[in-house]
Amino acid sequence: MSTLPLIFIDGDQGTTGLQIHERLRGRNDLRILTLPAAERKDARRRAEALNSADIALLCLPDAAAREAVSLIENPGVRVIDASSAHRVTPGWVYGFPEMAAGQPQAIADALRVTNPGCYPTGAIALLRPLVQAGLVPADYPLTIHAVSGYSGGGRAQVEQYEGPAAAEAAPYVLYGLGLAHKHPPEMQRYAGLSQRPIFVPSYGAFRQGIVLSIALQTRLLPAHVTQESLRAALQAHYAGMRHVAVLDAQQSAATAQLDPTRHNDSNDMTLGVFGNAAEGHILLCAVFDNLGKGASGAAVQNLDLMLRAR
Structure with missing residues (x-):
């Protein structure tokens, strides 16, 4: 069984999700999980995928991102939310590594990271x-x-x-x-x-x-x-x-x-x-x-910080 971290991109057909796919193309240090088109709106399959991931990347509208978080029962699943649903929510780490001296480490150690707008x-x-x-x-x-x-x-x-x-x-x-x-x-x-x-x-x-x-x-x-x-x-x-x-x-x-x-x-x-x-x-x-520092590029930068902390 592979020990490479499993990354689930929920909402991978949107603008940000597609860009993240492109930025991760060819990487051999992780595995990417996506759902076929027929299963993307199936709550059971999404829940299974979310709970099987090491890190879930949410590229969804705000309401769908909140729903995705609510489906996570596995305490080991870490989340990067690219929506605006959790940007000022207590307990979420703000995913702007250059913002403060300790921010890269805070992101690396976080269970929940909210990507900046x-x-x-x-x-x-x-x-x-x-x-x-x-x-x-x-x-x-x-x-x-x-x-x-x-x-x-x-x-x-x-x-x-x-x-x-x-x-x-x-x-x-x-x-x-x-x-x-x-x-x-x-x-x-x-x-x-x-x-x-x-x-x-x-x-x-x-x-x-x-x-x-x-x-x-x-x-x-x-x-x-x-x-x-x-x-x-x-x-x-x-x-x-x-x-x-x-x-x-x-x-x-x-x-x-x-x-x-x-x-x-x-x-x-x-x-x-x-x-x-x-x-x-x-x-x-x-x-x-x-779409770079303002979205998918920032998400991948945060992902890499979190992966290094595994």
């Missing part, structure tokens, strides 16, 4: 080190803008842009106009904010990639804060980290525009600090793949 990954990456360093007040009135590729909307949105009616798809869509998106509670908690940020999401007519930006005004920051001090704090936090890079002053000065597709098909993220010192305006930016 795509947009929160960029927002938390930018804000948490700056809030912790006292450079951005926890109660700063933040507005977070982001544009993603259309794949962030799942299979239905991909079909809209790649199916027979693709010519009718809008080139750009701003949504969440009621300012009640599901991501701000996650952003607030893990960035260390005392107030809920305003979040303005959008997507464009490109398949994948994200540019996220946060504008700051120096008159609302502590007196000593500059572009340079913000950049230095980010560089110190992410020094030596494989998947997160911070543009230095020279790189920032040479950057006139940001391409959201820059890191497509990778698990990398670039952070930048830009601005107009004369006007006291600063812009924090993050660029990454919504």
Whole structure:
């Protein structure tokens, strides 16, 4: 009988599940379990698969992810949930390894890991080190803008842009106009904010990639804060980290525009600090793949941490 860890991908035909399959293709250090199409909605077969796995990867809508967790009776089964169902649930470890010094070990040891949301990954990456360093007040009135590729909307949105009616798809869509998106509670908690940020999401007519930006005004920051001090704090936090890079002053000065597709098909993220010192305006930016560091890439990174802890 094989001693290789068994990984069950529940929801393997969705956008994230398919990407995880692709990223795990050719690996010889694990076994992958999936259900045939006729059994994917069979609660008994799903329960059997979930309880037979060493690690279950949930690539499901929120309600289905909660149901999947409820079906697990085997105390040895570990879970990575790629949905937003458990991102602020007590007892679940937040699956952003670069967030804090002890986070990789916390993920490695966890029984339950909740994968970060795509947009929160960029927002938390930018804000948490700056809030912790006292450079951005926890109660700063933040507005977070982001544009993603259309794949962030799942299979239905991909079909809209790649199916027979693709010519009718809008080139750009701003949504969440009621300012009640599901991501701000996650952003607030893990960035260390005392107030809920305003979040303005959008997507464009490109398949994948994200540019996220946060504008700051120096008159609302502590007196000593500059572009340079913000950049230095980010560089110190992410020094030596494989998947997160911070543009230095020279790189920032040479950057006139940001391409959201820059890191497509990778698990990398670039952070930048830009601005107009004369006007006291600063812009924090993050660029990454919504299907990479924002979803499947992060899930596989967490999976590898958990596998090493076996």
